[in-house]
């Protein structure tokens with residue numbers, strides 16, 4: 171018996187790297203059509219080459235998700251090519267870490283601070299970009315009665331992480347969106363779209379490339395599992411969410427039991 175999914179489409183932003191890329195491979199292998207939005211042209215070219223055997227199921231678009239008009243055009247193209255959108259994974263996200271204010275140990279004077287652009291760029295990609303992606307997809311899902319899932323990608327650092335005022339702010343907000351959105355949908359009898367957020371712990375992907383080895387080891391020391399989370403463990407959770415229709419309006423942590431320090435309770 172062929173159990174492959176048929177005539178279902180997922181849109182994945184940030185699908186050229188890390189968690190997004192692994193999700194592209196999983197969903198396409200399960201039979202989904204996959205529309206990938208990413209602003210990295212070279213990485214998309216590499217993806218197209220790697221997945222040539224799936225070319226009938228794959229549409230990759232260079233797209234900056236912070237620009238709603240570009241996201242809208244990409245969704246139109248996705249609908250024209252595949253006829254439906256049934257899942258959306260807005261995995262594009264960035265970090266630009268730094269202390270809000272950093273004081274020099276000797277002089278006790280301010281020596282640096284998180285810049286406005288450092289703050290705004292993270293808000294733009296992680297929040298506005300996610301807003302654009304799921305909204306443009308949801309408009310088409312509702313207008314075409316496409317049943318499915320809007321995923322959101324939060325982080326365990328939604329609970330706060332020193333040096334991540336910008337990033338943690340976005341991830342805290344995203345963890346809240348499933349309840350708000352399912353509430354709004356249910357009030358309007360739109361019960362065929364589920365909204366589920368995942369909050370990964372530290373996963374070995376290119377987003378961690380600037381973390382020094384000794385800091386990475388300190389992070390691992392605080393994980394009960396004794397290692398970083400594997401990307402496959404995130405993907406199997408996404409797949410379980412797709413299959414288990416009872417999961418809705420919630421945020422699921424996948425951290426290996428990460429103990430966080432330094433945050434006031």
Ligand SMILES: NC(=O)c1ccc[n+]([C@@H]2O[C@H](COP(=O)([O-])OP(=O)(O)OC[C@H]3O[C@@H](n4cnc5c(N)ncnc54)[C@H](O)[C@@H]3O)[C@@H](O)[C@H]2O)c1
Nearest residue numbers: 184187188189208209234235262263325370372373375377
């Ligand atoms: N890796 C982790 O430890 C971890 C932990 C918790 C949450 N997350 C979240 O998971 C998501 C994926 O992270 P990852 O580790 O796979 O990162 P990654 O850096 O490997 O991939 C991010 C992708 O997003 C794309 N992107 C960035 N800005 C974009 C924009 N404006 N428009 C379109 N594409 C853009 C990049 O080109 C890249 O392909 C992010 O939201 C991240 O915050 C990651």
